[in-house]
Amino acid sequence: MICIGSDHAAFELKNHLRDYLINKGYEVKDIGVDSPISVNYPKYAEKVAREVASGSCQYGITLCGTGIGASMAASRVKGIRCALCTNTFMARLARQHNDANVLALGGRVLGNGLAEEMVDVFLNTEFEGGRHAVRVAMLDDIKD
Numbered sequence: 001m002i003c004i005g006s007d008h009a010a011f012e013l014k015n016h017l018r019d020y021l022i023n024k025g026y027e028v029k030d031i032g033v034d035s036p037i038s039v040n041y042p043k044y045a046e047k048v049a050r051e052v053a054s055g056s057c058q059y060g061i062t063l064c065g066t067g068i069g070a071s072m073a074a075s076r077v078k079g080i081r082c083a084l085c086t087n088t089f090m091a092r093l094a095r096q097h098n099d100a101n102v103l104a105l106g107g108r109v110l111g112n113g114l115a116e117e118m119v120d121v122f123l124n125t126e127f128e129g130g131r132h133a134v135r136v137a138m139l140d141d142i143k144d
């Protein structure tokens with residue numbers, strides 16, 4: 001199951017990607033928003049992150065205007081490694097090196113075609129482990 005959610009600024013791209021993934025055969029949980037009326041992105045990014053952190057969804061896709069706020073919010077949930085990506089290279093490395101479990105995208109940054117490719121790459125790239133596993137484990141050791 002893939003969880004997807006956005007604020008108003010990425011409402012159209014979120015819906016586009018949801019339908020794109022469903023058409024490809026993925027099970028998708030859309031946690032909103034359900035209209036382009038202005039909302040606060042942390043609420044929706046947190047919802048996506050919690051679906052992944054709980055194990056209900058394998059991966060999450062969180063969107064806002066730039067993807068910046070959504071990525072900040074999602075990464076605050078324990079167990080979430082959210083990667084803000086703007087191209088397919090970043091989407092690939094986010095999985096190979098960072099074992100990212102949530103992809104953050106900007107609805108005001110990306111066109112539909114590029115976003116589709118990035119989602120495809122993210123969902124179909126394996127974590128390389130090895131030296132990267134050591135580094136990823138260190139993320140959880142960072143405390144205030």
Ligand code: RB5
Pocket residue numbers: 007009010041064065066067068069070
């Ligand atoms: C909303 O106007 C915008 O600030 C939000 O979508 C996002 O880009 C924040 O990081």
